Amino acid sequence: MPIRSIKDVKNLAGKHVLVRVDFNAPVKKGKVEDDFKIQKTLPTIRYLLSKGVKLILVSHLGRPQGVDVKLNLKPVAKQLEKLLGKSIQYHSTKIVTRSYFEKTKVAIEKMKPGEVIMLENIRFFSEERENKDSLAQELAGLADIFVSDCFGVTHHPAPSISGVTKYLPSYAGLLLLEEITILSEVMKKPQRPLVVVLGGAKVETKIPVLKYLLPRADYILVGGQIATTYLWAKGYSVGGSRVGEAWQGDILRYCSKKKVIVPVDFVVGTKDGKKTRVMEVNSLFKITDSRFSVYDIGPLTVRLFAHYIKQARTLVWNGAMGMFEQHPYEFGTFALADLFAARSRGRAFGVVGGGETGEVIQQRGLIEQIDLISTGGGAMLEFLSGKKLPGLEALKK
Numbered sequence: 001m002p003i004r005s006i007k008d009v010k011n012l013a014g015k016h017v018l019v020r021v022d023f024n025a026p027v028k029k030g031k032v033e034d035d036f037k038i039q040k041t042l043p044t045i046r047y048l049l050s051k052g053v054k055l056i057l058v059s060h061l062g063r064p065q066g067v068d069v070k071l072n073l074k075p076v077a078k079q080l081e082k083l084l085g086k087s088i089q090y091h092s093t094k095i096v097t098r099s100y101f102e103k104t105k106v107a108i109e110k111m112k113p114g115e116v117i118m119l120e121n122i123r124f125f126s127e128e129r130e131n132k133d134s135l136a137q138e139l140a141g142l143a144d145i146f147v148s149d150c151f152g153v154t155h156h157p158a159p160s161i162s163g164v165t166k167y168l169p170s171y172a173g174l175l176l177l178e179e180i181t182i183l184s185e186v187m188k189k190p191q192r193p194l195v196v197v198l199g200g201a202k203v204e205t206k207i208p209v210l211k212y213l214l215p216r217a218d219y220i221l222v223g224g225q226i227a228t229t230y231l232w233a234k235g236y237s238v239g240g241s242r243v244g245e246a247w248q249g250d251i252l253r254y255c256s257k258k259k260v261i262v263p264v265d266f267v268v269g270t271k272d273g274k275k276t277r278v279m280e281v282n283s284l285f286k287i288t289d290s291r292f293s294v295y296d297i298g299p300l301t302v303r304l305f306a307h308y309i310k311q312a313r314t315l316v317w318n319g320a321m322g323m324f325e326q327h328p329y330e331f332g333t334f335a336l337a338d339l340f341a342a343r344s345r346g347r348a349f350g351v352v353g354g355g356e357t358g359e360v361i362q363q364r365g366l367i368e369q370i371d372l373i374s375t376g377g378g379a380m381l382e383f384l385s386g387k388k389l390p391g392l393e394a395l396k397k
Contacts, residue, residue, distance in 0.1 A: 003395040006044070006147050006171040012051035014113055019044065019173065020142035020160050021135045022150035022375055023059040023076045032079040036362065037152070037375055040085060044173035045116075045148045051114040055299035056142055058160050060123040060153070061108025067096060067124045070241070077118045089117040090192060096125055101138045106144060122160045136163030147295040151180065152376040154391030155383075165394035172395050175375070180392065182372050183383055186351055191313035193377060197305070197336065199224030200319025203244030203251070205378060209318075219308045221261045223301075223321035223332065228294045229263055230255040231281065239268070239287030240324035241294045261308060265298030273326050296322030303338075309339045317357055318381060324360060333360055341366035353380035 021041050026033040048055055057080075062071040077090040091107060093100045100120070108117060123130045125137035136159035140146070146168040148154070153161055154176075164170070172180075186194075196217045198206050203225050213220060222230070229243040229251045244251070255262055269276030270291055278298045279285055287293070297305075309315065317340055324330040337360050344350025352361055353374035361367055374380045382389060 003177070003392065004171045004397055005177050006173055009145065009171065012048065015053050015145055016056060016108060016143040017145045017147055018054040018056045018058060018139060018164065019048070019147045020150045021057055022152040023073065024061055025076060027061070027075045030075050032075050035083065036081050036358065038076065039125070040169070040175050040375055041173070044147065045084065046099045046175060048241050049114050050202050052086065054111045054113060055116040056107060056108060057116065057118040058122050058139065061121045064121060064123050067094060071087055071121055073118055073121050089115065090331050091117055091119055093120050097122050101141065105142055128159055130243060131157055131163070131333055132159065133163060134215050137167060139164045140167035143168060144223055146170040148171045148391055148395060149175045150391070151176050152379050153388045155379040157390040162390040162394045170395055179372070179374055179376065182351065186314055186316060186349070187216060187384065191349060192263055193312050194218050194313065194314040195308050195312035197317040198222050198319055199321045200356065201225045201242065203229050205381050207247055207250050208387070209381050212385040213257065214254060214257060217259065219259050219261055221305045221308060222255060223297050224264060224319050226251065227263045231294070237286045237288055238294060239292045240290040261300040261304065263297045264304055265300040266294045267296035267298055267322065267329060268292055268294055273328055276328060293296045295329040298317065302332055302335045302373035305336060306339050309343050312343055312348045315340055315344060317352050318354045318377070320356050320360060334364060337361055337364050337366060341369040346370060353377060372389045
C-alpha cells in the first residue's frame, strides 16, 4: 500500500507537528510496566526532533468514559522523558472544556523548536469516543502537519486517527510505515511455505482472517477459541469452554480444509489450574462437568504444530493457544513461542502481532529473534483479512 511518509516532507524546521502515537501501555502504581510501544515510536520522535519541529504528541490510554485520573498520561510522559533524555511538557486537564485546546495552543506557541508537549488522554474527550468532527478541527488547529504512528488503532475511525487528516497535510511515521510495508510484503510475496498461527479469543475477529488467508497461506495452525469452537461444532461436549456459537457454520467450513491444522489433544481443567488432565480428540473425548474447560493445547498438538513450523520460510502468529496467564496452561503457548523464535532466527521471516502474543514473546525473552513484533492486534488482523483501515486509507498517495 503506497502511503505518504514523513520523510517525503523537505522542510520541517519550525513546523508544529501533531503526532498520533499509541502509548496504550500498562501502568501500575503510577509507573509504566512495559514501555515496548513507547520505544517503538522513538525513531519517529527522534527524527522529527532532529528536524527542529515543535512536537505535539497525542495518545489514548485504556477505555475511559470521561476524565479518569487513573488513566492520565503523566506516567507515560515520565517514561518518555527517561527514554528520550529530555523534558516533556505534559498538558493535563481535570475538566474537559474547549478552553483546554486554547490553552494548549498558547503553550505550543511558547515552545522552542526541538521541544515536546504531550496532550492529555484523548479518550477523556467524548468527541473522540463518538467520532465527532469538532475534535478533529480542534486538534488540527494546533499544528501545521499531522503524522500517524499508531498502527495498533488505525482500524478505528476517530478524530485523532483519521478525522484530523481532513484538515492537515498528513503522513505516516517511521513505525507505521515499517509495519504496513512488512505486512504487505508478507501477504503478497512471502517466502514459501507461509505458515500462519491463529489463536486467542474473539472468534469473530479470526473468521475473516481465516477466510482471507486460506488461499494465500500454505498452512494455518489454529488454537484458542477457534479450536474449541471447532471441537464443539463437530459435536463434542466441551464442558464450560467458551465457544463462538454464532460462527458454527463458518468454523466448520474453514477448519475442515486440509491446510488448516487443528489440535489433536487439549489440556482440560478448572479455571484455577488445580485439576487438569490431557485429553486426546477421539471418540472418548467428552467434558460433561461445566466446571471443566479446554484451556490449552496438549503435547501431541505441540509436536504436530512443530512439524509445520520447522518447514516454514515465513511465519505469522496472532493469538495465544490458551489461558497462558494461569499455570499450568502456559505450556502450549510458550512452547510455540520458543519454536517460532527458533525458526525465525534466520531460517524464516517471523511476524508476531496482538497484545497477548507480543507479551508472551517478551516474557520468554525472544524479542531479538523475531523480525517484526507488530504493535497492532485487532489492526493487524483486519489488515491481514484485506479490510480497509480508516487510519491508513487517509494516508494513501
